[in-house]
Amino acid sequence: MRRRSVLLAWAVLAVGLALGPGGCAERPSQDVQAERCPEGVVDEVLLAFLSKARAAHHRADLFELDKDLDGAIEEVERLVTGVRPGGGTPPPEVREVLADSFARLAELRGRLGRFDDAERDLDEGLGFAPEVTHFRGRLFEVRGVVEKERAAALEKDGKLSESKLARERAIRALQQAIDVQEQVIRDALGAQP
Amino acid sequence: MKRELRLVKGGEDLGSERDPLAAEAEELVRGAAGQGALEAVDHEALLALALGDEAASFAPAECEAAAALRDALAGAGEHPLAELAGALRALHAPAALAPRTHAALLERALSRHAAAAVEAEGEPQPRSDGHGASAASALARAAEGEPVPPAGRARTSPKRRAWPFVALGTALAAAAALVLVLTSGAFDRERRTGTPTAAAFIQARSTQALFDPAQPFPARGGESERMDRIARARAADLRANRYASWGVR
Numbered sequence: 001m002r003r004r005s006v007l008l009a010w011a012v013l014a015v016g017l018a019l020g021p022g023g024c025a026e027r028p029s030q031d032v033q034a035e036r037c038p039e040g041v042v043d044e045v046l047l048a049f050l051s052k053a054r055a056a057h058h059r060a061d062l063f064e065l066d067k068d069l070d071g072a073i074e075e076v077e078r079l080v081t082g083v084r085p086g087g088g089t090p091p092p093e094v095r096e097v098l099a100d101s102f103a104r105l106a107e108l109r110g111r112l113g114r115f116d117d118a119e120r121d122l123d124e125g126l127g128f129a130p131e132v133t134h135f136r137g138r139l140f141e142v143r144g145v146v147e148k149e150r151a152a153a154l155e156k157d158g159k160l161s162e163s164k165l166a167r168e169r170a171i172r173a174l175q176q177a178i179d180v181q182e183q184v185i186r187d188a189l190g191a192q193p
Numbered sequence: 194m195k196r197e198l199r200l201v202k203g204g205e206d207l208g209s210e211r212d213p214l215a216a217e218a219e220e221l222v223r224g225a226a227g228q229g230a231l232e233a234v235d236h237e238a239l240l241a242l243a244l245g246d247e248a249a250s251f252a253p254a255e256c257e258a259a260a261a262l263r264d265a266l267a268g269a270g271e272h273p274l275a276e277l278a279g280a281l282r283a284l285h286a287p288a289a290l291a292p293r294t295h296a297a298l299l300e301r302a303l304s305r306h307a308a309a310a311v312e313a314e315g316e317p318q319p320r321s322d323g324h325g326a327s328a329a330s331a332l333a334r335a336a337e338g339e340p341v342p343p344a345g346r347a348r349t350s351p352k353r354r355a356w357p358f359v360a361l362g363t364a365l366a367a368a369a370a371l372v373l374v375l376t377s378g379a380f381d382r383e384r385r386t387g388t389p390t391a392a393a394f395i396q397a398r399s400t401q402a403l404f405d406p407a408q409p410f411p412a413r414g415g416e417s418e419r420m421d422r423i424a425r426a427r428a429a430d431l432r433a434n435r436y437a438s439w440g441v442r
Binding site for chain 1: 397400413416419424
Protein backbone atom coordinates (compact mmCIF):
# COMPACT_ATOMS: atom_id res chain seq x y z
CA MET A 1 0.00 0.00 0.00
CA ARG A 2 2.75 2.40 1.08
CA ARG A 3 4.87 1.51 -1.89
CA ARG A 4 1.88 1.88 -4.16
CA SER A 5 1.15 5.42 -2.93
CA VAL A 6 4.78 6.43 -3.40
CA LEU A 7 4.83 4.92 -6.87
CA LEU A 8 1.60 6.74 -7.72
CA ALA A 9 3.08 10.04 -6.58
CA TRP A 10 6.16 9.45 -8.72
CA ALA A 11 3.95 8.58 -11.66
CA VAL A 12 2.01 11.84 -11.26
CA LEU A 13 5.29 13.75 -11.13
CA ALA A 14 6.58 11.99 -14.23
CA VAL A 15 3.37 12.66 -16.19
CA GLY A 16 3.47 16.29 -15.14
CA LEU A 17 7.05 16.70 -16.25
CA ALA A 18 6.33 14.97 -19.52
CA LEU A 19 3.20 16.98 -20.34
CA GLY A 20 4.15 20.45 -19.14
CA PRO A 21 7.29 21.52 -20.96
CA GLY A 22 6.51 19.31 -23.96
CA GLY A 23 3.17 21.03 -24.51
CA CYS A 24 4.80 24.45 -24.51
CA ALA A 25 7.72 23.40 -26.64
CA GLU A 26 5.44 21.97 -29.27
CA ARG A 27 3.67 25.30 -29.69
CA PRO A 28 6.51 27.58 -30.66
CA SER A 29 6.33 30.52 -32.99
CA GLN A 30 2.71 30.37 -34.19
CA ASP A 31 1.21 31.25 -30.81
CA VAL A 32 3.81 33.93 -30.28
CA GLN A 33 3.01 35.44 -33.63
CA ALA A 34 -0.71 35.27 -32.91
CA GLU A 35 -0.26 37.06 -29.61
CA ARG A 36 2.02 39.68 -31.11
CA CYS A 37 -0.31 40.36 -34.00
CA PRO A 38 -3.85 39.90 -32.73
CA GLU A 39 -6.27 40.15 -35.61
CA GLY A 40 -8.82 42.91 -35.93
CA VAL A 41 -7.01 45.56 -33.92
CA VAL A 42 -6.12 49.07 -35.03
CA ASP A 43 -2.59 48.65 -36.36
CA GLU A 44 -0.01 50.36 -38.54
CA VAL A 45 -1.35 48.83 -41.75
CA LEU A 46 -4.83 50.20 -41.14
CA LEU A 47 -3.46 53.63 -40.35
CA ALA A 48 -1.28 53.59 -43.45
CA PHE A 49 -4.35 52.93 -45.57
CA LEU A 50 -6.33 55.68 -43.86
CA SER A 51 -3.45 58.07 -44.35
CA LYS A 52 -3.29 57.15 -48.02
CA ALA A 53 -7.04 57.70 -48.38
CA ARG A 54 -6.76 61.07 -46.68
CA ALA A 55 -4.00 62.20 -49.02
CA ALA A 56 -5.82 60.89 -52.10
CA HIS A 57 -9.00 62.80 -51.27
CA HIS A 58 -7.11 66.01 -50.55
CA ARG A 59 -5.34 65.66 -53.89
CA ALA A 60 -8.70 65.09 -55.57
CA ASP A 61 -9.93 68.32 -53.91
CA LEU A 62 -7.08 70.23 -55.52
CA PHE A 63 -7.85 68.78 -58.96
CA GLU A 64 -11.51 69.71 -58.49
CA LEU A 65 -10.51 73.25 -57.60
CA ASP A 66 -8.70 73.39 -60.93
CA LYS A 67 -11.88 72.05 -62.64
CA ASP A 68 -9.91 68.91 -63.53
CA LEU A 69 -12.57 66.29 -62.75
CA ASP A 70 -10.69 63.57 -64.63
CA GLY A 71 -7.65 64.22 -62.46
CA ALA A 72 -9.83 63.94 -59.36
CA ILE A 73 -11.39 60.71 -60.62
CA GLU A 74 -7.95 59.25 -61.29
CA GLU A 75 -6.84 60.00 -57.72
CA VAL A 76 -9.84 58.36 -56.11
CA GLU A 77 -9.79 55.46 -58.54
CA ARG A 78 -6.19 54.72 -57.60
CA LEU A 79 -7.27 54.53 -53.99
CA VAL A 80 -10.15 52.11 -54.52
CA THR A 81 -8.20 49.81 -56.81
CA GLY A 82 -4.98 49.89 -54.77
CA VAL A 83 -3.77 47.57 -52.05
CA ARG A 84 -5.97 47.47 -48.98
CA PRO A 85 -5.68 45.82 -45.55
CA GLY A 86 -7.59 42.65 -44.83
CA GLY A 87 -7.67 41.34 -48.42
CA GLY A 88 -11.15 39.94 -49.09
CA THR A 89 -12.41 40.89 -45.63
CA PRO A 90 -11.20 44.42 -44.95
CA PRO A 91 -11.80 45.96 -41.51
CA PRO A 92 -14.85 48.22 -41.05
CA GLU A 93 -12.85 51.45 -41.40
CA VAL A 94 -11.47 50.35 -44.76
CA ARG A 95 -14.89 49.27 -46.02
CA GLU A 96 -16.42 52.60 -45.03
CA VAL A 97 -13.62 54.64 -46.58
CA LEU A 98 -13.97 52.62 -49.79
CA ALA A 99 -17.76 53.11 -49.77
CA ASP A 100 -17.31 56.86 -49.36
CA SER A 101 -14.69 56.90 -52.10
CA PHE A 102 -16.95 55.01 -54.52
CA ALA A 103 -19.70 57.52 -53.76
CA ARG A 104 -17.33 60.34 -54.69
CA LEU A 105 -16.28 58.56 -57.86
CA ALA A 106 -19.92 58.13 -58.86
CA GLU A 107 -20.70 61.74 -58.10
CA LEU A 108 -17.74 62.96 -60.18
CA ARG A 109 -18.62 60.67 -63.09
CA GLY A 110 -22.25 61.74 -62.91
CA ARG A 111 -21.15 65.36 -63.32
CA LEU A 112 -19.28 64.32 -66.46
CA GLY A 113 -22.34 62.50 -67.84
CA ARG A 114 -20.81 59.04 -67.39
CA PHE A 115 -23.94 57.65 -65.79
CA ASP A 116 -23.35 53.95 -66.42
CA ASP A 117 -19.87 54.11 -64.88
CA ALA A 118 -21.35 55.98 -61.94
CA GLU A 119 -23.96 53.25 -61.53
CA ARG A 120 -21.22 50.61 -61.37
CA ASP A 121 -19.32 52.61 -58.75
CA LEU A 122 -22.45 52.85 -56.63
CA ASP A 123 -23.12 49.12 -56.83
CA GLU A 124 -19.55 48.41 -55.79
CA GLY A 125 -19.73 50.96 -52.99
CA LEU A 126 -22.92 49.46 -51.60
CA GLY A 127 -21.11 46.12 -51.39
CA PHE A 128 -18.72 47.74 -48.92
CA ALA A 129 -21.51 49.36 -46.88
CA PRO A 130 -24.09 46.69 -46.05
CA GLU A 131 -24.74 48.13 -42.57
CA VAL A 132 -27.08 51.01 -41.82
CA THR A 133 -24.66 53.94 -41.75
CA HIS A 134 -24.31 57.40 -43.23
CA PHE A 135 -21.97 55.83 -45.78
CA ARG A 136 -24.74 53.58 -47.12
CA GLY A 137 -27.23 56.44 -47.00
CA ARG A 138 -24.90 58.66 -48.97
CA LEU A 139 -24.48 56.04 -51.70
CA PHE A 140 -28.26 55.98 -52.21
CA GLU A 141 -28.35 59.74 -52.14
CA VAL A 142 -25.66 59.99 -54.82
CA ARG A 143 -27.54 57.40 -56.86
CA GLY A 144 -30.63 59.62 -56.67
CA VAL A 145 -28.63 62.65 -57.78
CA VAL A 146 -26.96 60.74 -60.63
CA GLU A 147 -30.30 59.39 -61.86
CA LYS A 148 -31.77 62.87 -61.68
CA GLU A 149 -28.92 64.19 -63.82
CA ARG A 150 -29.38 61.29 -66.22
CA ALA A 151 -33.09 62.08 -66.48
CA ALA A 152 -32.30 65.70 -67.31
CA ALA A 153 -29.77 64.66 -69.95
CA LEU A 154 -32.20 62.20 -71.54
CA GLU A 155 -34.94 64.78 -71.58
CA LYS A 156 -32.60 67.20 -73.29
CA ASP A 157 -31.95 64.55 -75.94
CA GLY A 158 -35.71 64.13 -76.43
CA LYS A 159 -35.78 60.64 -74.87
CA LEU A 160 -38.78 61.35 -72.72
CA SER A 161 -39.83 57.81 -71.71
CA GLU A 162 -36.27 56.91 -70.69
CA SER A 163 -36.04 60.17 -68.84
CA LYS A 164 -39.19 59.30 -66.94
CA LEU A 165 -37.74 55.92 -65.92
CA ALA A 166 -34.55 57.60 -64.73
CA ARG A 167 -36.62 60.06 -62.70
CA GLU A 168 -38.48 57.18 -61.05
CA ARG A 169 -35.18 55.51 -60.18
CA ALA A 170 -34.00 58.79 -58.70
CA ILE A 171 -37.12 59.07 -56.54
CA ARG A 172 -36.69 55.49 -55.29
CA ALA A 173 -33.00 55.94 -54.52
CA LEU A 174 -33.57 59.18 -52.66
CA GLN A 175 -36.33 57.54 -50.61
CA GLN A 176 -33.87 54.73 -49.74
CA ALA A 177 -31.38 57.38 -48.64
CA ILE A 178 -34.01 58.95 -46.40
CA ASP A 179 -34.93 55.55 -44.92
CA VAL A 180 -31.31 54.70 -44.14
CA GLN A 181 -30.60 58.07 -42.55
CA GLU A 182 -33.75 57.80 -40.46
CA GLN A 183 -32.65 54.40 -39.27
CA VAL A 184 -29.21 55.79 -38.39
CA ILE A 185 -30.85 58.42 -36.23
CA ARG A 186 -33.17 55.86 -34.63
CA ASP A 187 -30.26 53.57 -33.86
CA ALA A 188 -28.33 56.44 -32.31
CA LEU A 189 -31.28 57.41 -30.15
CA GLY A 190 -31.97 53.79 -29.23
CA ALA A 191 -35.58 54.10 -30.43
CA GLN A 192 -37.62 51.27 -31.89
CA PRO A 193 -38.34 51.38 -35.66
CA MET B 194 16.44 42.65 4.59
CA LYS B 195 13.06 42.33 6.36
CA ARG B 196 10.52 45.12 6.46
CA GLU B 197 7.21 45.44 8.16
CA LEU B 198 4.50 46.07 5.60
CA ARG B 199 1.05 47.49 6.00
CA LEU B 200 -1.62 48.75 3.61
CA VAL B 201 -1.90 52.50 3.13
CA LYS B 202 -4.77 54.50 1.67
CA GLY B 203 -4.44 56.38 -1.64
CA GLY B 204 -4.01 59.88 -0.23
CA GLU B 205 -2.57 58.93 3.16
CA ASP B 206 0.29 61.09 4.36
CA LEU B 207 2.98 58.87 5.79
CA GLY B 208 4.76 61.82 7.39
CA SER B 209 7.84 60.91 9.34
CA GLU B 210 7.22 57.15 9.10
CA ARG B 211 8.99 56.68 5.82
CA ASP B 212 12.66 56.39 5.09
CA PRO B 213 14.18 57.61 1.80
CA LEU B 214 13.99 54.20 0.11
CA ALA B 215 10.38 53.75 1.16
CA ALA B 216 9.58 57.23 -0.12
CA GLU B 217 11.17 56.45 -3.48
CA ALA B 218 9.37 53.12 -3.69
CA GLU B 219 6.10 54.80 -2.80
CA GLU B 220 6.63 57.36 -5.53
CA LEU B 221 7.33 54.62 -8.09
CA VAL B 222 4.28 52.58 -7.10
CA ARG B 223 2.04 55.65 -7.09
CA GLY B 224 3.45 56.59 -10.51
CA ALA B 225 2.79 53.08 -11.84
CA ALA B 226 -0.77 53.35 -10.56
CA GLY B 227 -1.17 56.59 -12.50
CA GLN B 228 -1.46 58.81 -9.45
CA GLY B 229 1.64 60.88 -10.05
CA ALA B 230 2.17 63.42 -12.81
CA LEU B 231 5.30 63.22 -14.93
CA GLU B 232 7.37 66.33 -15.17
CA ALA B 233 7.28 67.86 -18.61
CA VAL B 234 10.95 67.09 -19.30
CA ASP B 235 10.57 63.43 -18.34
CA HIS B 236 7.40 63.16 -20.38
CA GLU B 237 9.07 64.59 -23.46
CA ALA B 238 12.10 62.32 -23.03
CA LEU B 239 9.92 59.21 -22.60
CA LEU B 240 7.83 60.13 -25.63
CA ALA B 241 10.92 60.77 -27.74
CA LEU B 242 12.47 57.48 -26.67
CA ALA B 243 9.26 55.53 -27.27
CA LEU B 244 8.89 57.00 -30.72
CA GLY B 245 12.41 55.98 -31.65
CA ASP B 246 14.27 59.25 -31.17
CA GLU B 247 17.78 57.99 -30.57
CA ALA B 248 18.95 61.49 -29.78
CA ALA B 249 16.78 61.74 -26.66
CA SER B 250 19.17 62.77 -23.91
CA PHE B 251 19.15 62.32 -20.16
CA ALA B 252 21.22 63.79 -17.38
CA PRO B 253 24.47 61.86 -16.67
CA ALA B 254 23.36 61.14 -13.10
CA GLU B 255 20.15 59.58 -14.41
CA CYS B 256 22.10 57.43 -16.86
CA GLU B 257 24.45 56.23 -14.11
CA ALA B 258 21.57 55.41 -11.80
CA ALA B 259 19.78 53.56 -14.59
CA ALA B 260 22.92 51.56 -15.44
CA ALA B 261 23.43 50.62 -11.79
CA LEU B 262 19.82 49.45 -11.48
CA ARG B 263 20.06 47.53 -14.74
CA ASP B 264 23.22 45.74 -13.58
CA ALA B 265 21.64 44.95 -10.23
CA LEU B 266 18.55 43.54 -11.93
CA ALA B 267 20.81 41.37 -14.06
CA GLY B 268 22.46 40.03 -10.93
CA ALA B 269 25.71 42.00 -11.14
CA GLY B 270 25.97 44.41 -8.26
CA GLU B 271 23.49 45.82 -5.83
CA HIS B 272 20.90 48.53 -5.94
CA PRO B 273 18.33 49.45 -3.31
CA LEU B 274 15.47 49.18 -5.81
CA ALA B 275 16.59 45.85 -7.28
CA GLU B 276 15.24 43.96 -4.28
CA LEU B 277 11.88 45.68 -4.61
CA ALA B 278 11.82 45.00 -8.36
CA GLY B 279 12.65 41.34 -7.72
CA ALA B 280 9.85 41.07 -5.20
CA LEU B 281 7.35 42.71 -7.57
CA ARG B 282 8.49 40.49 -10.42
CA ALA B 283 8.12 37.39 -8.25
CA LEU B 284 4.66 38.54 -7.23
CA HIS B 285 3.54 39.11 -10.82
CA ALA B 286 5.20 36.14 -12.56
CA PRO B 287 7.07 33.84 -10.20
CA ALA B 288 9.92 32.00 -11.88
CA ALA B 289 10.25 28.22 -11.56
CA LEU B 290 12.53 27.00 -8.77
CA ALA B 291 16.02 26.02 -9.87
CA PRO B 292 16.34 22.21 -9.65
CA ARG B 293 19.14 22.44 -7.08
CA THR B 294 17.15 24.81 -4.84
CA HIS B 295 14.09 22.60 -5.24
CA ALA B 296 16.07 19.53 -4.24
CA ALA B 297 17.60 21.26 -1.23
CA LEU B 298 14.18 22.42 -0.01
CA LEU B 299 12.74 18.95 -0.42
CA GLU B 300 15.61 17.33 1.41
CA ARG B 301 15.42 19.76 4.29
CA ALA B 302 11.64 19.42 4.62
CA LEU B 303 11.61 15.65 4.44
CA SER B 304 14.51 15.26 6.87
CA ARG B 305 12.76 17.57 9.33
CA HIS B 306 9.53 15.56 9.04
CA ALA B 307 11.33 12.30 9.66
CA ALA B 308 13.26 13.70 12.59
CA ALA B 309 10.16 15.25 14.16
CA ALA B 310 8.25 11.99 13.88
CA VAL B 311 10.98 10.02 15.52
CA GLU B 312 11.47 12.63 18.23
CA ALA B 313 7.75 12.59 19.01
CA GLU B 314 8.01 8.86 19.64
CA GLY B 315 10.82 9.54 22.16
CA GLU B 316 13.22 7.38 20.27
CA PRO B 317 16.78 8.12 19.29
CA GLN B 318 17.48 10.32 16.25
CA PRO B 319 17.97 8.27 13.11
CA ARG B 320 21.40 8.31 11.53
CA SER B 321 22.07 10.73 8.76
CA ASP B 322 21.76 7.89 6.28
CA GLY B 323 18.36 6.86 7.70
CA HIS B 324 15.50 5.92 5.46
CA GLY B 325 13.72 9.31 5.43
CA ALA B 326 16.88 11.20 4.69
CA SER B 327 17.96 8.75 2.03
CA ALA B 328 14.54 8.96 0.36
CA ALA B 329 14.85 12.72 0.38
CA SER B 330 18.32 12.45 -1.07
CA ALA B 331 17.06 10.11 -3.76
CA LEU B 332 14.27 12.52 -4.57
CA ALA B 333 16.73 15.37 -4.66
CA ARG B 334 19.02 13.41 -6.97
CA ALA B 335 16.07 12.51 -9.19
CA ALA B 336 15.07 16.16 -9.35
CA GLU B 337 18.56 16.95 -10.59
CA GLY B 338 18.37 14.21 -13.21
CA GLU B 339 20.82 11.86 -11.51
CA PRO B 340 20.20 8.09 -11.39
CA VAL B 341 18.39 6.94 -8.29
CA PRO B 342 19.67 3.73 -6.64
CA PRO B 343 17.01 1.19 -5.60
CA ALA B 344 15.68 1.79 -2.11
CA GLY B 345 16.69 -0.67 0.58
CA ARG B 346 14.25 -2.53 2.76
CA ALA B 347 13.19 -0.93 6.01
CA ARG B 348 14.88 -2.75 8.81
CA THR B 349 13.84 -0.90 11.96
CA SER B 350 10.51 0.27 13.28
CA PRO B 351 11.34 4.04 13.47
CA LYS B 352 12.10 4.00 9.78
CA ARG B 353 8.88 2.16 9.11
CA ARG B 354 7.01 4.81 11.03
CA ALA B 355 8.68 7.55 8.96
CA TRP B 356 7.42 6.06 5.71
CA PRO B 357 3.90 7.56 5.73
CA PHE B 358 5.43 11.02 6.08
CA VAL B 359 7.81 10.35 3.23
CA ALA B 360 4.97 9.09 1.04
CA LEU B 361 2.76 12.04 1.97
CA GLY B 362 5.57 14.51 1.37
CA THR B 363 6.38 12.92 -1.96
CA ALA B 364 2.76 13.03 -3.06
CA LEU B 365 2.45 16.68 -2.07
CA ALA B 366 5.70 17.54 -3.82
CA ALA B 367 4.55 15.72 -6.94
CA ALA B 368 1.22 17.53 -6.94
CA ALA B 369 2.96 20.88 -6.44
CA ALA B 370 5.40 20.09 -9.23
CA LEU B 371 2.54 19.15 -11.53
CA VAL B 372 0.71 22.40 -10.85
CA LEU B 373 3.92 24.38 -11.28
CA VAL B 374 4.79 22.71 -14.56
CA LEU B 375 1.27 23.02 -15.99
CA THR B 376 0.96 26.69 -15.10
CA SER B 377 4.48 27.81 -15.87
CA GLY B 378 3.81 27.52 -19.61
CA ALA B 379 1.47 30.51 -19.54
CA PHE B 380 3.95 32.58 -17.57
CA ASP B 381 6.73 31.60 -19.96
CA ARG B 382 4.69 32.57 -22.98
CA GLU B 383 3.76 35.91 -21.45
CA ARG B 384 7.38 36.59 -20.59
CA ARG B 385 8.50 35.50 -24.04
CA THR B 386 6.03 37.61 -25.99
CA GLY B 387 5.88 40.49 -23.58
CA THR B 388 2.50 41.40 -25.06
CA PRO B 389 -0.94 41.36 -23.54
CA THR B 390 -3.81 39.45 -25.12
CA ALA B 391 -5.92 40.79 -27.97
CA ALA B 392 -8.54 42.03 -25.51
CA ALA B 393 -6.10 44.69 -24.33
CA PHE B 394 -5.97 46.31 -27.78
CA ILE B 395 -8.44 48.68 -29.40
CA GLN B 396 -10.29 46.86 -32.15
CA ALA B 397 -10.97 48.08 -35.67
CA ARG B 398 -14.61 49.12 -35.90
CA SER B 399 -17.15 51.21 -37.77
CA THR B 400 -16.42 54.93 -37.93
CA GLN B 401 -20.10 55.83 -37.75
CA ALA B 402 -19.69 56.91 -34.12
CA LEU B 403 -17.33 59.69 -35.27
CA PHE B 404 -20.16 61.45 -37.07
CA ASP B 405 -23.32 63.16 -35.92
CA PRO B 406 -26.19 60.76 -36.64
CA ALA B 407 -28.54 63.68 -37.17
CA GLN B 408 -26.30 65.18 -39.88
CA PRO B 409 -26.21 62.99 -43.00
CA PHE B 410 -23.25 63.40 -45.32
CA PRO B 411 -23.83 65.90 -48.12
CA ALA B 412 -24.32 64.38 -51.57
CA ARG B 413 -21.35 66.37 -52.83
CA GLY B 414 -18.09 67.13 -51.04
CA GLY B 415 -16.88 66.67 -47.49
CA GLU B 416 -14.89 63.48 -48.15
CA SER B 417 -11.54 64.98 -47.17
CA GLU B 418 -12.90 66.24 -43.85
CA ARG B 419 -14.32 62.82 -43.15
CA MET B 420 -11.01 61.16 -43.99
CA ASP B 421 -9.24 63.64 -41.70
CA ARG B 422 -11.55 62.79 -38.83
CA ILE B 423 -11.27 59.02 -39.32
CA ALA B 424 -7.48 59.06 -39.67
CA ARG B 425 -7.06 61.28 -36.60
CA ALA B 426 -9.28 59.07 -34.46
CA ARG B 427 -7.57 55.87 -35.52
CA ALA B 428 -4.12 57.40 -35.09
CA ALA B 429 -5.02 57.97 -31.44
CA ASP B 430 -6.19 54.34 -31.20
CA LEU B 431 -2.95 53.12 -32.73
CA ARG B 432 -0.94 55.14 -30.23
CA ALA B 433 -2.94 53.56 -27.40
CA ASN B 434 -2.34 50.11 -28.89
CA ARG B 435 1.40 50.76 -29.03
CA TYR B 436 1.41 51.65 -25.37
CA ALA B 437 -0.67 48.54 -24.64
CA SER B 438 1.84 46.37 -26.50
CA TRP B 439 4.57 47.83 -24.31
CA GLY B 440 2.51 47.02 -21.25
CA VAL B 441 1.76 50.70 -20.53
CA ARG B 442 -1.72 51.99 -19.90
